[in-house]
Amino acid sequence: MNHSPASRNSQENTPPPRILTLQIDGQDLSGRADETILEIARQNKIHIPTLCRLDGLSGHGGCRLCLVEISGQNRPVPACLTYPQEGMVISTASQRLQDYRRKILELLFSERNHVCAVCVSNGHCELQELAVELGLSHVRYEYLHPRLEVDGSHARFIRDPNRCVLCLRCVRVCAEVEGAHTWDVMGRGISSRVITDLNQAWGSSQSCTACGKCVQVCPTGALSEKGTSVAEMIKHRHFLPQLLAMRTNRRE
Amino acid sequence: MNKARIATTWLDGCSGCHMSLLDIDERLVELAEQIELVYSPLVDTLDFPEAVDIALVEGAVGNEDDLKKLQLIRKQSRLLVALGDCAVTANVPAMRNAFKLEEVLRHVYTATASSQLQLPKEEVPPLRDRVRPLHAYVEVDLFLPGCPPPSEAIFFLLSELLAGRIPDLSAKSRFGA
Amino acid sequence: MRQQAEANICSEKDFAALTQDRQWRQVNRTMRLNNNQPEALIETLHAVQDTFGFLDHQAMAYVAHVLRVPLSRVYAVATFYHYFSLKPPGEHSCVVCMGTACYIGGSSALLDQIQQSAAIGPGETSKDGKVSLVVARCLGSCGLAPAAVFDGRVAGKLNPALMEEQLERWLSHDPEA
C-alpha cells in the first residue's frame, strides 16, 4: 500500500515528473513518468479490463486482468501498477492476453458460488460484465463449490462470501478512506476469507462505522444493502473521487 | 429442402429455458417451416431418435438418469447446444454441491417433510454426488448462457444454425440474464 | 478460565490489568522492547504462543490494543502464518514431516495411520484432548525419512506400526509415554 501513485508523488523534493513517449497498441503517445500504464491508456481511450482496481484506492495487483505485454519482456505485467519508460512498446489486447484474461475469469467463477440468476447484483455486477466483455461462454474448470455462510447480522448490510472475488476493495476503502480497518483477509491461498475484526459477525464489529463505503465499492453481490432482492442492488461509486477531492481541498 | 431435425430436452432445471423458447412467439411459425421437432418435452415422442441435427439441452446433470440421457443425446446428435445457465454452469441445482449428498437428502426427505419420512429408494433415479454442467461429461458444441436465455437469443441461435452459420453468441446473453 | 474471558474481549480495564499480570510478562516485555510499534505484531504473537500455547481472542484483542493494530489485521496475521494456532494444543503433540524425502519415504501412510488410530487429521486435536497432529513442511531430518516429532523428540525411519505404538502409549494414559 506504500506504492500508490499518490505516495510516490509525495516523496520529498521530487522534481516535476518527466514526460515520456511510448507506444500503446500501435499508437504513439506521451505520458507522465509517475502515471501508470493503465492511467495513460485510459487518458487515450484505450480500454484495459480491470477488476480489483478502483480509482481512489491504492493499487493491489491481485486480479491480473489488466496484464499487458511490454515488448522485450516475456512475462506480461499489470498495467495498474507498472510505470512507463521512455520508448516502451505496449500491447494491451493481443490474442494471448485475451486468452489469459478469459482463463483468469474462469478461475474466478470456479472459485466461489457465483449463481448470477439469484444474485442481488445480477445485471449490475462487474464480474458478470467482464464475462460478457471477454466473451466467456462457459467455465472449463471444476467448480469448487465451497460452503460459506451468509452474514446477515449487520443492521443495514449483508455479506455473502459466496460472491466474493477477493479484490480487497472493501478492505482498502475501509482502511484507507474510512480509517476504520474493519475488514482484512484471514488465512491464505484458496482458504483466504474477508473478515470483520476478529472474524466475528459483522453486526458485532466494534470498529465498523456502518458508513457503507465497502458495500458501494464491492464489484459483485458479496456486499449489499439489506432489503434488495435479485438484481436490485445498484452500487454508487461516485462518492469516492468526490470525497477524496474534498479532503485534498481542505488540506490545501 | 430437407428440414433440420431438432430435439430439445430438459435435465436438472426448471423448464424456464423452454418457456423462453416458446416466447419466440409468432416467429416460431417461421422456424417451424424449416425444422422438424423430433423430440421434446413439448411433443409426444418416447425415445430419443437417431440422426438428430441439433439438440438443445436445458438443465444440469444431477442424477444418473440425466447422465444416461445426455450421453445418448450426444451420441445421436450432430450439434449439442447447452441451453441456459443450468446446462452451462449447473447454476441453481448446483447450490447443493456445497453440502454432502446425505445431508441434502435427509434435509429434504425427513427434516422438512411432513409425511412418509424416508429416503426414496426405488423409482427415483439416484442423485449423483455433485451437480455438474453438461460439458463436464460430454463435448458441447455451443453454449448459450442465461437464466433463461432471452428468446431473442434462442431465435438468433436457431436461425443462424439453420442458415448454416455457427453463431457468435457472446453479445446475445450472459450468465444470469 | 482464559476462555471465559472471550465473552468480553475489549474492556480497557481488563487490558490495564494484563499489563501488570505476571503471566503476561514475556508478552509485555516483547512489546515494550519494540516500543509498542505495530511492526512487533508477529514477534508479540510468538511470545503469546510461547506463553499460552495458542492465541485466543482475548490475547489478540490485547495485543491489538497495545500495538495499535486493527483487530482484523491481528486476526489476518494470526491465521496467515501456519505456525500460530488459535486452538489450545493437545496434551501430546505429533508433528509429521511432509518434506519431499519423507513423502517419498511414505509419510502419507503415517498420516493414514494416525487418522485410523486417533481419528484426527492435520491441524486437529483428538476429542479427548490427548493428541494434536501437525504436519511440517520439512524438519530437516531428511536422512531419517520418514520422520516425525513426538512431544519435541524427533523419531526417524518410522512406519505405520511404530506410529501406532506411539499413539497407543499416549492414548492409553501410559505414564511412561
Next chain:
Amino acid sequence: MTLKHKDLQQIAAAEEQRQQGFQHRIHVCQAAGCLSCGSREVQESLEQVVADRELEQEVQVKGVGCLGLCSAGPLVAVASADRLYQGCAPTDAGSIVDGLTSTAKTDADGAGTLPFFSKQHKIVLENCGSIDPERIEEYIAAEGYAALYTVLREMTPAEVIEEITRAGLRGRGGAGYPTGLKWSTVAKALRQTRYVICNADEGDPGAFMDRSVLESDPHRVLEGIAIAAYALGAAQGFIYVRAEYPLAVKRLRKAIAQAERLGILGKNICNSGFSFDLQLRLGAGAFVCGEETALIASIEGLPGKPRPRPPYPAESGLKGCPTLINNVETFANIAPIIRRGSDWFAAIGTEKSKGTKVFALAGRVCRTGLIEVPMGTSLTEIVFEIGGGIPDQGRFKAVQTGGPSGGCIPEQYLHMGVDYESLAQVGSIMGSGGMIVMDQSSCMVDVARFFMEFCMSESCGKCVPCRVGTTQLHALLSKITQGRATPGDLATMEELCDLVKNTSLCGLGQTAANPVLSTLRYFRDEYRAHIDNQRCPAHHCSMATTRERP
C-alpha cells in the same frame, strides 16, 4: 569495548593453545539429524567415560555441528586420528575411548578417504563438524572475523563490492542473481538509510542446508552480514529465521550476544567508526516469505504477501529504504572470499557458476546428508559416488532439485555438471539446494501432485492465477493419479500451467508449475498410462476401478 586486531589474535592464540592441550579430540555431532537419533546421550556417555577414567586433561569431548553423513548418525569423529564412528550408541563410549590409545586399525579409520567426504570441497561447511558452534573463540581460532577486520581496517566499501563482484558469487537462494551486482545496486541507491536482511526462512520441503550452517557455524553468517552492511553503509540488519528451527534460533541468539560482547557487532566496530545492529526476526511458517517482498512485509509485522516488483527491494525495500536480501549460504561465502581473495574463489566451479554449492542429499540414496561440491560436479558423482547409489538394488529414475519451484531430472542427464545454467536448460533450477533422489517406486505424476499440493497450501492468495490456478492444477493432478482423468484434462492442465507461470504475481506462482512441466517433459508416458490405461507404472497410485467419465 573496542576490539583490536591484537585482541582477535590473542583470542585465537588462547583458543589454539587450549585445543593443543588435549592429546585427543572427540567430536560428537549435535546437529538436528544426529540429535534426533540420540547424539546428546552419546556425548554425555563419552563425557562420563572420560571423567570416570580421569582423562579430562588429555581427552576433549565436544559437541560440533553437522558432520554431514546424516543417514549414519549419531556420528562421532576422532578429530585427532581421522576416525569416524557411525551409528553410535551411548554404550559405544567405552570402546571409542579405548580406541584413542590403541594403534590397532578400526572400522572407523580413514574417514577422509570415504568417497562421501573425499569428493567434497568445503568452503561454506569448512567449520561444520569441527568447531563448537556455541563458542565464538573457536570460530575466531579458525580465522573467524579476520575478514571483517580486514574489510573495516583496509578496504573501502567500493573495494569490498568489487571483490565480491570479481569472485563471481551468485545468490544461493535459488535464482542465482550476481551478488556483487545486487550489492552495488543497493550501494548506489539514493536514500541513505539502508538495511541488510539475511533470508534464513528455508522453506523447500527437503532442504536443510541453511539450517545446518546456522546450527553448525552461526558466526560465519554473522560475519558475512556485517561485511555486507559495511559495504552498503547499512546500520541495521535482520536475520529472518524460521521459528520451526529452534536450535538454529538459539545458536544465532547466542552468537549475536557473543559478537556484541566482543564489540564485533554494535557501535563503532573495531574502532572503525562503523556501527551495525543485527536483530533476529522469527518467521511463522509461510513458504512465500522466501520471496523478497513478502519477507519484507513479514518483518514489518504484516501477512507475508508479495507486491509486484519493480520497485525492487534494492531501491525500495524495508520501510521504503534500499534493502539487500541474501540467503544464508550466500552470506556464508563472503568471509572466505575476502580472506582468500576473489581469484581463489573464481577458480572454483564453472565459467558462469563460481564456487561450491551445498546440497541436502536425500531420498532413495544410500548415504544421505549434507554435502558441498564445486559447481559443475556431475549428478553421477553426487548420486552414485558421494551418495553411494540407490539402496536395495533399486533403479535410479530421477533426481529432483529446486523443490516446489524445480524439476525432475531423468537418467539421460546424469552426466551433466550441476550449475545454474545446466539445470535451467533441463527444466529445473538450482533452488536452495534440496536434492531428492527417486527410484522406480516413485510415481512422477504423484510427485508433481505432491509439489502442487505444497504450492497450493503455501500460496498467499493475493493473485487469482496462483490462488485458484494451483488449486485447479492440484485437482487435475489428483484426478490423474486416481485414474479418473481424460485426455482433455491433460490439455486443460498444460494450458493452465502456462497461465499460472506467466500471470502470477510472484515467484511462487510463476514457478509453481515447474514440477508438472518437467515431469510432463520427461515422463509423459507415466501421465498417459494413468489416463489411458488407469495404470500407475510405479505401482504407487491406487486407481479408481471405474471412471466417472464414459
